[in-house]
Amino acid sequence: MSVxxxxxxxVRFGGIQALAGLSFDIDEGQICGLIGPNGAGKxxxxxxxxxxxxPTEGKVLYRGQDLLDVPAHGIARLGIARxxxxxxxxxxMTLLQxxxxxxxxxxxxxxxxxxxxxxVRSEEKRMEAEAFEILARLGLAPLAYRPAMGLPFGTLKRLxxxxxxxxxxxxxxxxxxxxxxxxxxxxxxxxxxxDVRDQFGLTVLLVEHHMSMVMGISDKVVAMEFGRKIAxxxxxxxxxxxxxxxxxxxxxx
Amino acid sequence: MAWPxxxxxxxxxxxxxxxxxxxxxxxxxxxxxxxxxxSGIGQLTDMLLFATAAVGLNLLVGxxxxxxxxxxxxxxLGAYTSAVLxxxxxxxxxxxxxxxxxxxxxxxxxxxxxxxxxxxxxxxLVSIALATTFTxxxxxxxxxxxxxxxxxxxxxxxxxxxxxxxxGRADLGKWFFWMSLVVFVICTLIASSxxxxxxxxxxxxxxxxxTAAAVMGVNLAAVKTLVFGLSAAMAGIAGSIFAMKLTxxxxxxxxxxxxxxxxxxxxxxxxxxxxxxxxxxxxxIFVYVRDWASGVGEGNGVLGLFEGTRIGGLxxxxxxxxxxVIVFVAPxxxxxxxxxxxxxxxxxxxxxxxxxTVANAQEPQPPTTVVSG
Ligand SMILES: Nc1ncnc2c1ncn2[C@@H]1O[C@H](COP(=O)(O)OP(=O)(O)O)[C@@H](O)[C@H]1O
Ligand SMILES: [Mg+2]
Numbered sequence: 194m195s196v197x198x199x200x201x202x203x204v205r206f207g208g209i210q211a212l213a214g215l216s217f218d219i220d221e222g223q224i225c226g227l228i229g230p231n232g233a234g235k236x237x238x239x240x241x242x243x244x245x246x247x248p249t250e251g252k253v254l255y256r257g258q259d260l261l262d263v264p265a266h267g268i269a270r271l272g273i274a275r276x277x278x279x280x281x282x283x284x285x286m287t288l289l290q291x292x293x294x295x296x297x298x299x300x301x302x303x304x305x306x307x308x309x310x311x312x313v314r315s316e317e318k319r320m321e322a323e324a325f326e327i328l329a330r331l332g333l334a335p336l337a338y339r340p341a342m343g344l345p346f347g348t349l350k351r352l353x354x355x356x357x358x359x360x361x362x363x364x365x366x367x368x369x370x371x372x373x374x375x376x377x378x379x380x381x382x383x384x385x386x387x388d389v390r391d392q393f394g395l396t397v398l399l400v401e402h403h404m405s406m407v408m409g410i411s412d413k414v415v416a417m418e419f420g421r422k423i424a425x426x427x428x429x430x431x432x433x434x435x436x437x438x439x440x441x442x443x444x445x446x
Numbered sequence: 447m448a449w450p451x452x453x454x455x456x457x458x459x460x461x462x463x464x465x466x467x468x469x470x471x472x473x474x475x476x477x478x479x480x481x482x483x484x485s486g487i488g489q490l491t492d493m494l495l496f497a498t499a500a501v502g503l504n505l506l507v508g509x510x511x512x513x514x515x516x517x518x519x520x521x522x523l524g525a526y527t528s529a530v531l532x533x534x535x536x537x538x539x540x541x542x543x544x545x546x547x548x549x550x551x552x553x554x555x556x557x558x559x560x561x562x563x564x565x566x567x568x569x570x571l572v573s574i575a576l577a578t579t580f581t582x583x584x585x586x587x588x589x590x591x592x593x594x595x596x597x598x599x600x601x602x603x604x605x606x607x608x609x610x611x612x613x614g615r616a617d618l619g620k621w622f623f624w625m626s627l628v629v630f631v632i633c634t635l636i637a638s639s640x641x642x643x644x645x646x647x648x649x650x651x652x653x654x655x656x657t658a659a660a661v662m663g664v665n666l667a668a669v670k671t672l673v674f675g676l677s678a679a680m681a682g683i684a685g686s687i688f689a690m691k692l693t694x695x696x697x698x699x700x701x702x703x704x705x706x707x708x709x710x711x712x713x714x715x716x717x718x719x720x721x722x723x724x725x726x727x728x729x730x731i732f733v734y735v736r737d738w739a740s741g742v743g744e745g746n747g748v749l750g751l752f753e754g755t756r757i758g759g760l761x762x763x764x765x766x767x768x769x770x771v772i773v774f775v776a777p778x779x780x781x782x783x784x785x786x787x788x789x790x791x792x793x794x795x796x797x798x799x800x801x802x803t804v805a806n807a808q809e810p811q812p813p814t815t816v817v818s819g
Contacts, residue, residue, distance in 0.1 A: 268661070281658035283654035285653075293644075294647045294659075297663045303644075303645055304645055306643075307644065307646060309639075310643075317642070317644075318799070360663070
């Protein structure tokens, strides 16, 4: 069954057609790689699913439900979490607090209960333990009580993933998670993504320029250029597709 | 042993330290309430009421990152609500307080609506408009039947009810002092509980990065309007008590004008925006340092700049310079400064949760920088 169905989605910014009738599906449990040159519209696609951008045309279905009927803050509760290519962390919060904020959609202490301190302690305890476990898993536990502000880019990229995982998503969108990481860190990250997919039965949509990484862990790859899909298939098929080779002319695919 | 000493959060020593600190503050207020003279207690009561309003403003500005220069309007709305109900309709003052709270909460939520679209300077401008419109409304003849217009409402009084240990008119000052202290403590407990909860994190998330907050599932509109409402309600109850203590309301009362908004904001920043104790420390510094500074010189102020602000004369300048210096040496306010000083003596180590599944090989590093909170 399809977890995410993107149907004919178009997005315009003034004169720029960022997405032009993009369509593709992701199946349950898949790791789907999304590749394409800079400006192809990959991040825009993420922002449509997150309900940050309103598409001019098209539909996005998540397990059959039209996401365009859901407000931006309702997406996380449906089980969709994401990371940001250019970091969108909470700089004054510690790594632990950042990760606990990622778990926002798993909690239920709202305005009244927080003011009267009803059920706060137990929820804090649970969120703290879960967040700490995720940080430990990504090797960030030693930094748990440091504010995010001022830490190295590579560390913060991993924090993005930790924060997304804290939401206990069933669909995880990763926007260039390997950028800024060293070679060995990239390998480690591939392993982590694979592991969490297997452990939590996640479906993953992965945007990445690191070709060896995408080709290595994806079950399926979608290639984009100028807001359109130019190829789709197994990593092997996409790698040898003439359109893809043309789009990446000069770079090794 | 070398300094600083390490203390684990939640350990016996940490608890003892917290208790001693809390006890000293409590002792100060109890002693003041029992032994200080009438004018001393009166000034301390004002300080507590400003601190109460600042607690609400701190939640809005310091924690949620929404600027407001309109809180004098809520302080004034609370004051006038009680004054009108007592002065024009003969209510018992105590019963007007819940009305003030609910009304200010509701108006605060409505006034918070612009914050859904506006940010920074634009939001500040709208809130300034609120503060100035409010004083205009108070002066408006058409509403004079209700507000008393420029004359205001006089002759208010709130004598201690018979169930209290206070002895009528003689203990009036003490009655207001203890009432204000209780209200301040309740508001601080609410704020402190909020800050340390899921809702509090969503407030900080809104301050730090709205887009990311929404993606995490935070309802931006709900958080902003609710916090606006709550902070208005805290300013409102403070205003209600303030009016009863003053025995009158009139449009020229400084804390009902834009000056009041600025003063409250100064308290929040002075104390340390975003911190739980900031508003109390900020209000304390504001009231007592301003008092001290105003004694430094008398007069009408340079070019009449501070005329009508009560910080006339050299005192205004002294206080202004002091403000600038404090903001420079302590960007996180007085509380930030105190934390830094404490860190030289005692380092509070975090207490990571015990994890059943993951071997927690490395001790987490203690926090290095002082951020708000
Ligand atoms: N908020 C925006 N306003 C204007 N143009 C945008 C905006 N976001 C993206 N674009 C444009 O849309 C196109 C696709 O961008 P993007 O989705 O970021 O590409 P990718 O992530 O594939 O590198 C680019 O030409 C970019 O300049
Ligand atoms: Mg991108």
